[in-house]
Amino acid sequence: MYLNTFAPGVEPLDMTGTDEFASLLQSARDLGLDVPARVRYVSRNVVVNGLRFAALEWGEPGAPDVLLLHGGNQTAHSWDLVSLILAGRFHVVAYDQRGHGDSEWPRDGDSSTEAMAADAAEVVRQLGLRRPTVMGHSMGGLVTMTLLLAHPDIAERAVLVDVGPEIAEEGTRQIMEFVRNTAEFDSLDEFVDRVTAYDPYRSREHITRTARYNLMRRVDGKYVSKHDQRRRLLRVGAMEAPRRPSLDDVRAITCPVLVVRGGDSHVLAPDAAERFAAALPDGRLVTVPDCGHNVHSQNTPGFLEAVLPFLVPPAAQGAKQEHPITGQSSSRADS
Numbered sequence: 001m002y003l004n005t006f007a008p009g010v011e012p013l014d015m016t017g018t019d020e021f022a023s024l025l026q027s028a029r030d031l032g033l034d035v036p037a038r039v040r041y042v043s044r045n046v047v048v049n050g051l052r053f054a055a056l057e058w059g060e061p062g063a064p065d066v067l068l069l070h071g072g073n074q075t076a077h078s079w080d081l082v083s084l085i086l087a088g089r090f091h092v093v094a095y096d097q098r099g100h101g102d103s104e105w106p107r108d109g110d111s112s113t114e115a116m117a118a119d120a121a122e123v124v125r126q127l128g129l130r131r132p133t134v135m136g137h138s139m140g141g142l143v144t145m146t147l148l149l150a151h152p153d154i155a156e157r158a159v160l161v162d163v164g165p166e167i168a169e170e171g172t173r174q175i176m177e178f179v180r181n182t183a184e185f186d187s188l189d190e191f192v193d194r195v196t197a198y199d200p201y202r203s204r205e206h207i208t209r210t211a212r213y214n215l216m217r218r219v220d221g222k223y224v225s226k227h228d229q230r231r232r233l234l235r236v237g238a239m240e241a242p243r244r245p246s247l248d249d250v251r252a253i254t255c256p257v258l259v260v261r262g263g264d265s266h267v268l269a270p271d272a273a274e275r276f277a278a279a280l281p282d283g284r285l286v287t288v289p290d291c292g293h294n295v296h297s298q299n300t301p302g303f304l305e306a307v308l309p310f311l312v313p314p315a316a317q318g319a320k321q322e323h324p325i326t327g328q329s330s331s332r333a334d335s
Helices: 019-030 076-086 113-126 139-150 169-180 188-198 204-213 270-279 300-311
Strands: 041-048 051-058 065-069 091-095 133-137 157-161 215-217 223-225 257-262 283-288 320-322 329-331
Touching (some): 019 204, 051 076, 051 113, 065 076, 065 139, 157 300, 188 204, 204 215, 257 300, 283 300
Parallel strands (some): 133 157
Antiparallel strands (some): 320 329
């Protein structure tokens, strides 16, 4: 049994009247985010490379396009707070990647980075996205890098969140251990307890509101992960390591790239992040404080403060511009 709402067929489903949207608005208010007065937010399905993908679409078609790619063991809903704020000026698409969330699991078990990048390229084509900004977190960042290398002209710019060619083994070990311990539960409270202990940056209330996106209820009453566990099981308790582009590889990425590191991250070390940004032909680095690996969900206001000037350069904002987080009016700052 699914715990969340999503489009049952080919027609988009308006999500703004659901209790899920109401709970998202409450989380945004808790964080002091300035929510657009009116938001277009729909759930839809798209068939790509022989698989059905569950996608979330925010904002008005015709606005600049943004494609969001989530991390491993996560879903498109990990971007909800970011999408909500971006929807005021962008057309945002976030989808559950193969083997995750409400999307189909690949029949052949292929959840390689290359397969996911091919999915992303086809999503861009099928939905008519025009050189979007592509934002990828962790696994989604690896997919983004692979996508940019395979299709150099597909994106206007990219944001890579707490990921790079060099990552710390201890950080990835902690993530793998967490994934192993969050596959099956007797109750939702047990799951929330486990996530709260692992993630001290989010409130228990916010974690409770988002639990529905990572779990489903089995016929025996147990709550189980919605994510495909076959890669992990194939390696006797360890997650299969995806192919990671090297520092030499990323020198071929020509579009502007913002590397976002969590200030307390155990995955992307400061020196590794600096080497990554320096290797990119048009790269820059920003570190967001008060968060770990999951930057955009653990410190959403800080993430938006870091990313919005990259998405909307000051010169394009006009002489007067509302603050993107608080909504207060301020003069344009020089870049």
